[in-house]
Amino acid sequence: MKRGRSILGAWFLDPSVVFLNHGSFGACPRVVLEAQSAIRERMERRPVQFLVDELPVLLGAQISRLAQLVGASSERMVFVENATQAVNAVVRSLALAPGDELLTTSHVYGAVRQTLRFVAERSGAVVVVAQVPFPATDPGAALASLAACMNERTRLVVVDHLTSPTALVLPVEQVVALCRARGVPVLVDGAHAPGHLPLALDALGADWYTGNAHKWLFAPKGCAFLYARAGAPAVHPTVISHGYGTTFQEEFHWVGTKDPSAWLALGAALDFVDAHGGAPVIAAGNHQMVREASALIEAELGLTPTAPWSMRGAMATFAHPAGGPATLARAKELHDALAAVGVEVPVFPFADRVWFRISAQLYNERADYERLVEALKRSA
Numbered sequence: 001m002k003r004g005r006s007i008l009g010a011w012f013l014d015p016s017v018v019f020l021n022h023g024s025f026g027a028c029p030r031v032v033l034e035a036q037s038a039i040r041e042r043m044e045r046r047p048v049q050f051l052v053d054e055l056p057v058l059l060g061a062q063i064s065r066l067a068q069l070v071g072a073s074s075e076r077m078v079f080v081e082n083a084t085q086a087v088n089a090v091v092r093s094l095a096l097a098p099g100d101e102l103l104t105t106s107h108v109y110g111a112v113r114q115t116l117r118f119v120a121e122r123s124g125a126v127v128v129v130a131q132v133p134f135p136a137t138d139p140g141a142a143l144a145s146l147a148a149c150m151n152e153r154t155r156l157v158v159v160d161h162l163t164s165p166t167a168l169v170l171p172v173e174q175v176v177a178l179c180r181a182r183g184v185p186v187l188v189d190g191a192h193a194p195g196h197l198p199l200a201l202d203a204l205g206a207d208w209y210t211g212n213a214h215k216w217l218f219a220p221k222g223c224a225f226l227y228a229r230a231g232a233p234a235v236h237p238t239v240i241s242h243g244y245g246t247t248f249q250e251e252f253h254w255v256g257t258k259d260p261s262a263w264l265a266l267g268a269a270l271d272f273v274d275a276h277g278g279a280p281v282i283a284a285g286n287h288q289m290v291r292e293a294s295a296l297i298e299a300e301l302g303l304t305p306t307a308p309w310s311m312r313g314a315m316a317t318f319a320h321p322a323g324g325p326a327t328l329a330r331a332k333e334l335h336d337a338l339a340a341v342g343v344e345v346p347v348f349p350f351a352d353r354v355w356f357r358i359s360a361q362l363y364n365e366r367a368d369y370e371r372l373v374e375a376l377k378r379s380a
């Protein structure tokens with residue numbers, strides 16, 4: 001399978017930039033965006049017929065294909081625009097009372113932490129944060145920390161499948177089993193997981209699972225899903241429209257007039273995935289690339305790994321060699337210094353340090369990480 005610079009032209013990515021941040025927002029291939037444009041044109045030719053008659057059928061076909069990929073029954077799946085919307089739908093559907101507890105980990109995505117905070121402030125509930133050590137040595141640490149924080153007041157556990165700042169694969173199978181055994185509803189935030197990690201959502205048994213297709217499945221931005229297991233507590237979209245009180249899919253698939261082309265172009269994205277060997281092959285190649293890149297970074301910059309390989313996918317986080325205070329301002333300064341020499345990687349504060357995170361995607365090759373290493377040597 002081809003990878004690297006020779007296929008970079010399949011994306012609109014600026015060839016003068018070394019793009020090592022597929023993780024944040026993905027990068028959508030040209031063919032997928034062309035398919036999205038064709039869908040928009042079809043919609044605008046006969047808007048009423050398209051949105052009223054054709055859309056439900058077209059969405060049904062797309063959701064079935066996605067459901068197959070993630071090991072889910074298609075009626076348990078709905079499209080949303082992004083993981084943030086899905087998390088909001090779940091958390092804001094809960095009936096909470098003062099003193100109830102919402103449990104998550106110290107690696108939770110910032111927007112999700114804010115959502116929990118918002119809901120807690122309005123209901124008198126409390127957000128409890130299970131501390132998970134970083135650098136990580138053992139997947140059991142997250143499980144043990146969550147288990148120690150659970151009690152009879154815990155109303156929801158939110159756990160990331162792949163953490164955003166620290167790029168850790170957490171043991172969601174064990175966390176879900178623990179929650180189900182204790183009767184506590186669990187939401188898995190798998191924003192990074194589709195196309196990146198193997199998924200079998202019916203078998204996993206989480207009450208809810210959200211994943212983005214616009215990151216590692218190459219869909220246009222605004223294509224994500226929410227899964228709810230049969231029997232999970234009822235969830236409604238944050239915007240209530242005609243579908244209220246009907247079916248899960250009708251409720252989520254019409255939240256007012258919107259452009260559904262990102263959802264409908266999912267098929268083109270999955271065709272792109274298949275044309276490049278399928279999701280498991282792409283993910284394995286990306287994992288291998290990040291392993292090589294990490295070895296280079298560790299050897300050239302003297303940095304230490306932040307997790308065992310069993311806890312990593314196609315991303316890896318390292319302490320930024322230039323250091324400095326763990327502030328957003330310092331992170332921005334270090335990010336901008338790399339961007340100024342044409343290297344795009346996220347730099348962020350986490351706990352008491354500033355870190356950078358690499359991603360690997362089909363269009364990356366070893367030379368990209370060599371450019372990063374050179375840039376980091378100059379900034380240290």
Ligand SMILES: Cc1ncc(COP(=O)(O)O)c(C=O)c1O
Pocket residue numbers: 023024081082083084085109111112160162163164189191192212
């Ligand atoms: C763990 C996690 N949750 C949620 C999100 C939010 O995704 P989106 O911006 O697509 O809603 C991200 C984005 O990177 C993430 O990493």
